[in-house]
Amino acid sequence: MKSKKFLWIAIVFAGGVLWGCDKNDSSKDDADLPYAKSFIFSYAELPTQAQVEAALVDEPIPHETDPADLEQLRTVSTHTETVYSDVKFVLKTKLGTTQTVYHDLWGSGPFSEEEIEAAAKFTELAKANDDFSYNRKGQGFGVCLYKKTESLHVVSDAAYDAEHPAGTLLDDVLDVMFWSAEDYLKSGYTSFLDYLGKTTRPIYPERSDGAVVAAEGPCMIESLVEFNQLQRTLINFGFIFMPNKAPNQTGTHRFTVTYTNEDGVVLTGTTEPITILGAEK
Secondary structure, eight states: OHHHHHHHHHHHHHHTOOOOOOTTOTTSOGGGSOEESSSBOOEEOOOOGGGEEEEEOOOOOOTTSOGGGOOOOOOOOTTSEEOGGGOOEEEEEOTTOOOOEEOOOOSSOOOOHHHHHHHHHHHHHHHHTTOSOOOEESOOBOSEEOSOEEEEEEEESSOOBTTBOTTSOOGGGEEEEEEBSHHHHHTTSSOSSOOSSSSOEEOOOBOTTSOBOOOOSSEEEEEHHHHHHHTOOSBOSEEEEEESSOOSSOEEEOEEEEEEETTOOEEEEEOOOEEEOOSOO
């Protein structure tokens, strides 16, 4: 259960999505949340290469830690061998860095020319994505990319198995967790569980009472192969990868993740080494 709980925590902070409350959670009050005409309340440019990193995901700091100081991603020890199902790594923006963001005019002004231009860009994108009829309080999606993802690929500097020598794509042995607004928009704001992909499924966070429930929201998992087939657009730049099979033999891997969008912009990051236990003893 701990690893599932941590994945939920990690993707929230790595993804940078601003989020309201689960509409099935009566312990929270939608009246305290802002009214929004659009589900997506900000669009973002890609981060720069200098702002991007790949990292191994380790155990979380407890919930009681101040989120402002949450150091949720730490490099795992390379001196121990890890079962493949416990291996997780992320491509994300570095903590403390910011992307160029477009949103509606907030506050009463006066507004600068830059703010007015950004608001005009937001309006243009909201219209293009048919996202001007949300008109409700509660859940919302922020820091959303608006250029199509051309590909998201992973390789290792070591052989994974006979079908995956060093340097070959590992997409078919990986699942990817990410934030997407387009699944919900495609449903006409009617369902968070109506997915574009056949392998797409919700994450399963652990509640404070220990129960595990399907997350109703825009955080999801799907096979990396299908992610590349769908070439998603309205997503946040933040991806957690999880192997779905063991390597043949125990070995040490450095994973390199490469993201490319429709404009040909390439962002990449390489993890620290991690030793993964193989299926063959």
